[in-house]
Amino acid sequence: MTENISAVLIGKKPTMNYVLACITFFHGGAKEVSIKARGRSISRAIDVAEVVRHRFLPDVRIKRIGIGTDQFQPHDQDEGFQGSATTNVSTIEITLMR
Amino acid sequence: MTENISAVLIGKKPTMNYVLACITFFHGGAKEVSIKARGRSISRAIDVAEVVRHRFLPDVRIKRIGIGTDQFQPHDQDEGFQGSATTNVSTIEITLMR
Numbered sequence: 173m174t175e176n177i178s179a180v181l182i183g184k185k186p187t188m189n190y191v192l193a194c195i196t197f198f199h200g201g202a203k204e205v206s207i208k209a210r211g212r213s214i215s216r217a218i219d220v221a222e223v224v225r226h227r228f229l230p231d232v233r234i235k236r237i238g239i240g241t242d243q244f245q246p247h248d249q250d251e252g253f254q255g256s257a258t259t260n261v262s263t264i265e266i267t268l269m270r
Numbered sequence: 271m272t273e274n275i276s277a278v279l280i281g282k283k284p285t286m287n288y289v290l291a292c293i294t295f296f297h298g299g300a301k302e303v304s305i306k307a308r309g310r311s312i313s314r315a316i317d318v319a320e321v322v323r324h325r326f327l328p329d330v331r332i333k334r335i336g337i338g339t340d341q342f343q344p345h346d347q348d349e350g351f352q353g354s355a356t357t358n359v360s361t362i363e364i365t366l367m368r
Contacts, residue, residue: 215312218360222339237335239364241320262316266337 177267178202182209182217190220195228198270204235207266210242214264221266235269275365276300280307280315288318293326296368302333305364308340312362319364333367 178197180190190207197205209217225232240263276295278288288305295303307315323330338361 212310212313214316215310215360218312218337218362221337222358222360226339234337237337239316239319239332239335241324260320262313262320264316 177204177206179206179208180220182207182213182220184213187216187219187223190216191223191228194220194224194268198229198232204267204269207268208263210263211261214262217264217266221268224268229270232268232270235267236265237267238265239263240265275302275304277304277306278318280305280311280318282311285314285317285321288314289321289326292318292322292366296327296330302365302367305366306361308361309359312360315362315364319366322366327368330366330368333365334363335365336363337361338363 180193180197182190194205194207207217207220221234225234242261242263243258244261245258276298278291278295280288292303292305305315305318319332323332340359340361341356342359343356
């Protein structure tokens with residue numbers, strides 16, 4: 173689905189780590205970089221996009237912002253017991269292009 | 271700017287409070303409802319949009335998602351001392367329409 177799109181998955185590391193990852197992709201010739209995050213990391217994903225655009229690469233534009241929901245079983249190992257208790261987590265995907 | 275658009279500002283209350291606010295606006299005849307959040311509340315804003323769409327109002331669509339940065343002085347009262355230390359906080363605005 174995202175063959176030629178470089179992706180940065182946002183976790184719990186400092187924002188600047190992910191900013192650097194994006195900049196590295198763009199400096200390596202990428203035309204688009206996709207920033208993906210789930211749950212609490214979503215606000216950090218937006219921080220990353222904003223810092224990349226405003227502080228480092230002013231020619232980068234936001235191509236698309238998509239939101240969605242991931243469903244998963246909290247404990248896949250002990251199914252049957254909590255089989256029906258699915259957890260929903262929101263997701264975001266911010267596609268930057270230059 | 272947002273004359274006829276009902277706005278829900280996301281804070282630290284439970285997600286369902288804001289979901290109810292959105293549903294109330296739509297049931298009151300609103301064609302568009304704007305969900306706004308800053309910083310850590312951003313992930314809750316996306317939760318609200320997703321719950322409204324998937325659980326309560328399937329005819330509601332995402333019209334636009336915008337992200338931005340708000341700058342402010344952390345301590346406006348004692349300026350001069352920390353005058354130059356501006357803080358950046360990311361913002362999101364999700365416009366739902368039906």
